[in-house]
Amino acid sequence: MQKSGSRSLPSLSVRIDLDAEGRIGPGKIQLLEKIREFGSISAAGRAMDMSYKRAWDLVDEINRICRQAAVERQTGGRNGGGAMLTPFGISLVARYRKIERDAASAVRKELAALRSDIGRPKRSAEPVVNCVA
Numbered sequence: 001m002q003k004s005g006s007r008s009l010p011s012l013s014v015r016i017d018l019d020a021e022g023r024i025g026p027g028k029i030q031l032l033e034k035i036r037e038f039g040s041i042s043a044a045g046r047a048m049d050m051s052y053k054r055a056w057d058l059v060d061e062i063n064r065i066c067r068q069a070a071v072e073r074q075t076g077g078r079n080g081g082g083a084m085l086t087p088f089g090i091s092l093v094a095r096y097r098k099i100e101r102d103a104a105s106a107v108r109k110e111l112a113a114l115r116s117d118i119g120r121p122k123r124s125a126e127p128v129v130n131c132v133a
Contacts, residue, residue: 028061030048032089036084039082068088
């Protein structure tokens with residue numbers, strides 16, 4: 001979410017709790033974006049340095065917690081299967097990114113103030129000098 005060249009900390013990360021056990025955050029959204037980019041769960045997983053099983057488990061979790069498919073697998077064909085985002089999946093990514101932008105905009109001044117406060121050097125205590133006469 002940070003622009004390159006700007007100091008990276010502090011930054012805002014958005015996680016949306018959909019229910020007591022299901023949440024959507026930056027990792028799952030990035031996985032969906034990679035699936036859309038590569039047309040494959042395994043290629044998306046590789047691009048994110050995760051196993052196919054981990055990527056598939058996350059896709060399965062997204063589809064389950066949203067109660068509708070965000071990713072649809074395509075089987076067979078000359079070059080094998082693949083995967084694509086459903087219209088709901090495309091909408092989920094767009095909605096999450098909008099929430100993320102809106103949240104970042106809402107806290108921009110506070111993050112800048114925090115960055116300034118964190119960047120200030122700590123005051124050092126006056127040295128203690130013991131004199132024995």
